[in-house]
Amino acid sequence: MTMAATSSGELRVVPSTCSECSVHCGSLVYVRDGVVEDVKPNPSHPLSKGAFCIKGLKGATGITYSDRRLLYPLRRVGERGEGKWQRVSWDEALDYAADRFAAVREKYGPPALIGACNNVYFGRGIAVVMLLRSLGSPNWMINQDLCGGCRAVSLRASGLDITRGEDIDNARCALVVGRNSYDADPIEWMALKKLKKRGGQIVVIDPKRIPAVGMADLWLRPKPGTDAAIGLAMIHVTIEEHLYDREFVARSTHGFDKLRERAAEFAPQRAEELTGVPAADIVAAVRIYGHGPSTFVSGHGIDAFSAGVQTFRAFHCLVAISGNVDRRGGNRRVKKPGGFRDNLQLVHDPKFRLPRQVEEQTLGADRFPLWAGPRGWQTACHNPTAIDAILTGKPYPVRAMYVSGANIVVTYPNTPKTVEALRSLDFLMAASDAMTPTAELADIVVPKTTALEEDEIRLQPGGPLIAMTQAAVPPRGEARNDFAIARALLAKMRTRGAASADFLPWQSQDEFIEYLLGDSGVTLQTLRRDGYAVYPYALENFDKFPSPTGKIELFSQAIAAIGADPLPNFAAPARDGADAELKAKFPLTLLTGDREKTYHHSRFRDQPWAKKISPDPRLLIHPATARALAVADGQWVRIETPGGRGSCKVKIRISENTPEDVVSTGMGWWRPGSMMPGSGAFDVNINAAMTYDGPWDPISGSVDSRGILCRIVAI
Numbered sequence: 001m002t003m004a005a006t007s008s009g010e011l012r013v014v015p016s017t018c019s020e021c022s023v024h025c026g027s028l029v030y031v032r033d034g035v036v037e038d039v040k041p042n043p044s045h046p047l048s049k050g051a052f053c054i055k056g057l058k059g060a061t062g063i064t065y066s067d068r069r070l071l072y073p074l075r076r077v078g079e080r081g082e083g084k085w086q087r088v089s090w091d092e093a094l095d096y097a098a099d100r101f102a103a104v105r106e107k108y109g110p111p112a113l114i115g116a117c118n119n120v121y122f123g124r125g126i127a128v129v130m131l132l133r134s135l136g137s138p139n140w141m142i143n144q145d146l147c148g149g150c151r152a153v154s155l156r157a158s159g160l161d162i163t164r165g166e167d168i169d170n171a172r173c174a175l176v177v178g179r180n181s182y183d184a185d186p187i188e189w190m191a192l193k194k195l196k197k198r199g200g201q202i203v204v205i206d207p208k209r210i211p212a213v214g215m216a217d218l219w220l221r222p223k224p225g226t227d228a229a230i231g232l233a234m235i236h237v238t239i240e241e242h243l244y245d246r247e248f249v250a251r252s253t254h255g256f257d258k259l260r261e262r263a264a265e266f267a268p269q270r271a272e273e274l275t276g277v278p279a280a281d282i283v284a285a286v287r288i289y290g291h292g293p294s295t296f297v298s299g300h301g302i303d304a305f306s307a308g309v310q311t312f313r314a315f316h317c318l319v320a321i322s323g324n325v326d327r328r329g330g331n332r333r334v335k336k337p338g339g340f341r342d343n344l345q346l347v348h349d350p351k352f353r354l355p356r357q358v359e360e361q362t363l364g365a366d367r368f369p370l371w372a373g374p375r376g377w378q379t380a381c382h383n384p385t386a387i388d389a390i391l392t393g394k395p396y397p398v399r400a401m402y403v404s405g406a407n408i409v410v411t412y413p414n415t416p417k418t419v420e421a422l423r424s425l426d427f428l429m430a431a432s433d434a435m436t437p438t439a440e441l442a443d444i445v446v447p448k449t450t451a452l453e454e455d456e457i458r459l460q461p462g463g464p465l466i467a468m469t470q471a472a473v474p475p476r477g478e479a480r481n482d483f484a485i486a487r488a489l490l491a492k493m494r495t496r497g498a499a500s501a502d503f504l505p506w507q508s509q510d511e512f513i514e515y516l517l518g519d520s521g522v523t524l525q526t527l528r529r530d531g532y533a534v535y536p537y538a539l540e541n542f543d544k545f546p547s548p549t550g551k552i553e554l555f556s557q558a559i560a561a562i563g564a565d566p567l568p569n570f571a572a573p574a575r576d577g578a579d580a581e582l583k584a585k586f587p588l589t590l591l592t593g594d595r596e597k598t599y600h601h602s603r604f605r606d607q608p609w610a611k612k613i614s615p616d617p618r619l620l621i622h623p624a625t626a627r628a629l630a631v632a633d634g635q636w637v638r639i640e641t642p643g644g645r646g647s648c649k650v651k652i653r654i655s656e657n658t659p660e661d662v663v664s665t666g667m668g669w670w671r672p673g674s675m676m677p678g679s680g681a682f683d684v685n686i687n688a689a690m691t692y693d694g695p696w697d698p699i700s701g702s703v704d705s706r707g708i709l710c711r712i713v714a715i
């Protein structure tokens, strides 16, 4: 990669990593005169190999140069949410914010301050966590209970460290469960196509006919939310047909006999009754998966619901007994260069921790200790508990919030309740690159850099490699990066005697990056030159799994310790427990979260290129159901669910891809710039129609984001 000197009119190519979604494809950013002209895939990137998508091509430049870009700090002058703002200096904004945060801290105590971010995998998340901890509060919200949280908790409770280790490139079989790679992950999609081309086999488990079904050798079509029974039946058959790896089981797993007993309860015939998938197909799936190397590719479709952890536990146990752990073509363990620190490690590092008794107060830690608080995965709060605390003052008051890098009004279930909670706060500060329905409710909004204007590095276990997203151009207006904002706010708090520690000791983003690189041998220079750095690693590490026994715990000690079922189990979907009257009122099953190539959650909703391809929210509905309900293709309807306070407007899309009684829609819709209340967040946003009030997964606290009862109302 050559980088021409920056002189006027010259084109400079900056090797970087697209940060517009968590896939993180290698990118090349073309810069002339301090302005990004183009973003393209990096064909020589060892992980993405040229894979890219339209969001990568147009998204970052679209938001960076958008007319809606926030360029200066703003202070609310009208009523909350009225949209009246006054431009203020950074100093004024931070002083105003620090006065209010300090007043709340003084009156109610540090835990009355709360943060919100998407997760700690992004630097902006770490900035939020370390800011709140420095102020003495253990409370911040992440969106992972609605995303990959059940998978992460299952992995952690099983002592399995195979996150993003799907070695599709070398697999003979891919078992794709609740994952629509076609729309969600172009790297994965390219790898699956190659696997098929070289004669490999694909098994898809999904209620919908997704593009991967077109190349699948076998398609299992369960009733939504019933997959745990398939996983358990697959374990049953694997053991019966001696397709498990005896040596691996004996050496590296704990609790096989107990798992065998549990799986004995799930003969394929019983799984058929529970899931609607023919027993013979479950047996056939095992015979394909059991002749590996096979890799388990999973997604949101079996995550983020009220039985998500146990569902993942079933499949993770299947992966373990099949011996496809850390083998070529299986699921690789996370490989990190020695001495490298990743963000999650920082969150758990004793150097950056609050006293145990303070962390125990994390909202939700009493009920979901493997999710929230000191034993939790990211240690963040249980969001619905936090929102209730804001509204009720119980178990203690929560009165001021800092939000960065999340649009929670749109992305948390129960929009009316989230908005009510945010409106009731004494103080709300948001950092964002543009006004969102969440930032609209703030008292202070500060301008954030975009991914083209800031540096960030991350471990990508999929490579494995260390990837860098680098600042290609200076920030527009007065935008600052998240670290700079958090550090400046912390300094203001310190002068008010309102900080208890400094967990943001890095003077600059570079210093933070150097800290993460540690003595790993990977240098910032290499990362700046190439946009990534690879490092040597070895496979077949079957020792010392991260669990109390040092083995993969088929019988989980961590789950036993919190009094939940230590073996994977099946729980019927919550909707099955509804009474006949409710089922008659809400006769359909709703899936949410269909990914669209044009959008990343609530982002890019104002971008012309995206709106052209996907102008409106859709609801997939089977032709027979559409006929029965007398709705036509293209017609606008409203969706309602039993627990929801509001409803969501969607456009009917008749399709045979969804089962007869199941309707399916996306997420993240709002109408930027419109005069509608909440900029459309109450109108076209599926979370306006949903509840966050449970039932909750007994281990992770996740709510059902799909597989819920619903009805369609004509408008």
Ligand SMILES: Nc1nc2c(c(=O)[nH]1)N[C@H]1C(S)=C(S)[C@@H](COP(=O)(O)OP(=O)(O)OC[C@H]3O[C@@H](n4cnc5c(=O)[nH]c(N)nc54)[C@H](O)[C@@H]3O)O[C@H]1N2
Binding pocket: 021, 022, 147, 148, 177, 178, 179, 180, 181, 183, 184, 185, 205, 206, 207, 208, 210, 222, 223, 224, 225, 226, 227, 298, 299, 300, 301, 302, 591, 592, 593, 594, 595, 596, 597, 598, 599, 600, 601, 706, 707
């Ligand atoms: N273009 C685009 N890409 C994205 C994102 C985006 O917003 N836009 N978001 C990124 C993020 S943060 C995430 S979490 C991922 C999510 O991406 P995925 O993990 O692919 O998740 P979904 O598309 O929500 O659902 C995947 C599949 O699960 C199926 N499904 C639904 N219910 C069930 C069930 O009960 N059982 C089974 N077996 N399957 C079920 C759905 O039919 C769907 O085909 O995408 C990432 N990639």
Ligand SMILES: Nc1nc2c(c(=O)[nH]1)N[C@H]1C(S)=C(S)[C@@H](COP(=O)(O)OP(=O)(O)OC[C@H]3O[C@@H](n4cnc5c(=O)[nH]c(N)nc54)[C@H](O)[C@@H]3O)O[C@H]1N2
Binding pocket: 117, 118, 124, 143, 146, 147, 148, 300, 404, 405, 406, 407, 408, 411, 412, 413, 431, 432, 433, 434, 436, 448, 449, 450, 451, 482, 592, 593, 594, 600, 601, 602, 603, 666, 667, 668, 686, 687, 690, 705
């Ligand atoms: N019903 C339902 N709800 C869901 C889902 C579902 O399937 N169904 N999916 C869930 C999933 S998987 C996820 S991951 C969540 C996503 O939830 P969110 O993370 O809240 O979603 P985004 O729209 O990505 O919000 C990110 C916001 O931060 C801004 N932003 C982007 N980059 C930066 C940055 O570098 N710094 C700062 N400060 N801001 C930035 C963006 O402009 C955007 O406004 O939604 C969840 N919600």
Ligand code: SF4
Binding pocket: 018, 019, 020, 021, 022, 023, 024, 025, 051, 052, 053, 054, 055, 056, 057, 184, 185, 186
């Ligand atoms: S999939 Fe698209 S948005 Fe996500 S990292 Fe790759 S190019 Fe960027």
Ligand SMILES: [Mo]
Binding pocket: 146, 147, 148
């Ligand atoms: Mo997600």
